[in-house]
Amino acid sequence: MKKRRIITLLLCILLIWIDQLTKYFFYDLEIWNQIFFLEPLLNDWISRWMSMPMVAILCVSIACVWLFIYLFHQKYITTVEFALLFAWTVWNLIDRIYLGWVRDFLSFGSFPVFNIADSFLTCGVAWICIKEIFHLQKKKKNLP
Numbered sequence: 001m002k003k004r005r006i007i008t009l010l011l012c013i014l015l016i017w018i019d020q021l022t023k024y025f026f027y028d029l030e031i032w033n034q035i036f037f038l039e040p041l042l043n044d045w046i047s048r049w050m051s052m053p054m055v056a057i058l059c060v061s062i063a064c065v066w067l068f069i070y071l072f073h074q075k076y077i078t079t080v081e082f083a084l085l086f087a088w089t090v091w092n093l094i095d096r097i098y099l100g101w102v103r104d105f106l107s108f109g110s111f112p113v114f115n116i117a118d119s120f121l122t123c124g125v126a127w128i129c130i131k132e133i134f135h136l137q138k139k140k141k142n143l144p
Contacts, residue, residue: 008072008079015087019117023095026105043102043113054096061093077128084124088117 052060065086072082092115095102104113 004079008082011079011083012086012090015083015120016091019087019091019115019120022116023103023105043104054100057096058093061089061096064089065093081124081127081131084120084127088121088124091117 068077068082068085068089071077072079077085092102102115102117104115104118106115106119107113
C-alpha cells in the first residue's frame with residue numbers, strides 16, 4: 001500500500017510538472033509566436049461557452065478532488081487514472097486561484113483552445129470508460 005501511494009505521488013508530481021512546464025514554455029515565454037497550433041488564451045470560463053462564478057468552480061473542483069481521492073482509496077480507479085484526474089483538477093484550480101483564469105494555448109482548427117492538463121482529464125476519463133466497457137463485456141461473456 002505504501003509503495004502504491006509513493007508511485008501515485010510521484011506520478012502526480014510528474015504530470016503537474018509537465019503541465020506547468022508546457023504552460024511556462026508555450027504561454028509565458030511566448031514561444032507560441034513561432035508555432036502555428038499555439039494560441040494563448042486566458043480562460044476564465046469552465047468551458048468554451050459556459051461561465052460559472054469562481055466560488056462555484058472552487059466548490060466543484062474541491063468536491064472532485066475529494067471524489068478522486070475516495071475512488072482511489074476504494075480502489076475503483078488505478079494510480080494512473082487518479083494521477084491524470086488529480087493533476088488536471090489541482091493545477092487548473094491553482095491557476096484559477098493564483099491567476100484568476102486558466103492558461104490555455106493549444107489550438108487545432110475549430111476545436112476549443114485547451115492545455116495539457118485538459119488532455120490529462122480527457123485521457124483519464126477515456127481510460128476509465130474503456131476499462132468499464134471491457135469489464136462489462138467480460139462480465140456479459142461470463143453470464144449463463
